Amino acid sequence: MIENAFYSPEFHGDYEMFDLGDFVLEEGVTLRGAQLAYKTFGTLDEAKSNAILVTTWYSGTHQIWDDIYIGPERALNPERYFIVVINQLGSGLSTSPHNYPGTFSMGNFPRVRISDDVRAQEQLLRERFGIEKLALVTGGSMGAQQTYEWAVRFPEKVRRAAAIAGTAKLTPHCAIWVKANVDTMTADPEFNDGFYTRQADLRKAFARKANLFALMGFSPEFWSTEKWATLGFSSVEDFRVGFLEAYFAPMDVNDLLCQAWKWGNGDVSRNTGGDLAAALGRITARTFVMPISTDWFFPPEDCAAEEALIPNSELRVIESNSGHLGLFNLEPEYIEQVDGYLNELLESGV
């Protein structure tokens, strides 16, 4: 274990913990005394029919959903819905390499799969709230990977699904991206196979990582139009360090690597012996596939190809020149589109 003050209510607001007990991971290791950190918004109705599950993305927690996506003026409206945002394993708030005691701590933390998260989330919703059916499952990026896994693995529990900026099966190119991201974090001798002793020793790793996200996370137009200026930054360097490096630098590298491995191995076709069409064909949820138009991690064409395999689905492209990190709502038109699509989906009878 290693102390990290970032993963606390001080930085993430209040949240609750759920005990999973001894949770056997798909890759074989048991997480003993595993916990999920989650936050709820709104009230579960008596019929338990108004529950929405939100899953989290790489490096993100419930907090950004609270900040941007959830509110009485939003589609994810806590006055109508009971919204549960569950932080993924490895997120730093749930059981994660940095906070897990014993021999499996830090660089020895076992490999976790998207499907492990989905099983753990199902357990939480059932045991804590008695929720057997979700009005909606949604999430962005890795959250979309979890959304797809939910719809394939528990089709009877998912009435609607909205996969924002993510795919059901990782593409070869996105796997190369994940490897490049991992490479930025593991090159320093101080990384020491994950058994570093001080966060400050990994400063160069976060600088490389920030630049790589600058490279791939936005779009060329974002840079050529100096869109960072609209976000209160004065230069490329000011934005790269002041936004991206500042965002990642407090995080735990092993936690990020745990998430990255999950990301790089997300594939719903593991449920059907590698047959993606069969896996997506299982989905009964009314599904919206919502790529971001300039996303280089999960390009619209890749998302559209999957959408074509999902029975009751439609493609809704979010137009933005902010690339994948448009997820951070870098212009008001972004959240307006997301809200519009989610409202349309939530209002559709299923």
Next chain:
Amino acid sequence: MIENAFYSPEFHGDYEMFDLGDFVLEEGVTLRGAQLAYKTFGTLDEAKSNAILVTTWYSGTHQIWDDIYIGPERALNPERYFIVVINQLGSGLSTSPHNYPGTFSMGNFPRVRISDDVRAQEQLLRERFGIEKLALVTGGSMGAQQTYEWAVRFPEKVRRAAAIAGTAKLTPHCAIWVKANVDTMTADPEFNDGFYTRQADLRKAFARKANLFALMGFSPEFWSTEKWATLGFSSVEDFRVGFLEAYFAPMDVNDLLCQAWKWGNGDVSRNTGGDLAAALGRITARTFVMPISTDWFFPPEDCAAEEALIPNSELRVIESNSGHLGLFNLEPEYIEQVDGYLNELLESGV
């Protein structure tokens, strides 16, 4: 200095050397006894009117032009033209960090600019061959940067220019790319600020570099269609290591860093106090701007924006799903298009 057997005729075929003498770089340092490695094809006519200059790209030498672009069946036809391919400073064949003696060797090698190369090339062509006017200047990627610099700096010497997959002024996004590329090579303690002692110590650097070029150098479609299979490889890994890592691994890291700094600082508007329109407005050459349709380093939109500022120019987009590394002619349609455009340009009266 450090021994590197790769930079020799054994691996690059025969070439000749030109003594620049003591060459004062724009950034202030003097390269003493500087040399350019070059190779010629064909015969200079009596009027010295059939000379074509080819400039080289990052990591490339005259060899790939010999292999792919030059031949009696090609636009760059040595039976009609006298073609001079000049290897850039830092290329490993010309004066470069790894082969430069003295205190400025290796990690101390001075910063070289695109404009230094162009001045050196002009000296070579004039002093060795008496060439005062070029029928064509062409090059790809960093070679396009040099082509633009030629056309802006020596407009009276350039009758035609063909800039393939490159820009006259680096974009902010491309600068981020160059930084990411540099980051892959400089992270290991064995790099030692450029004063490494063994090539083998930098193996991890080349593995990271290969993956980054896999990420950005092609297109998502290249990977989703498994285009590497058409090139004789059996998997992503087989291609990444067997093609990309094998390509870079024999090269000298300081040489690559010298080139990368040039790449990351290419900007013809340095000739006009930062006014790009004024710089490009100087060009009198008949100019073809030839981006590759899926290039992420030099996207067609960026190239088109510059083309609009060049008086006697036209845009000719090379359609390919191979991304920037389409430059390696990964499908026969590539070189056919390049030849078509170069023939059109060479046959146009100027």
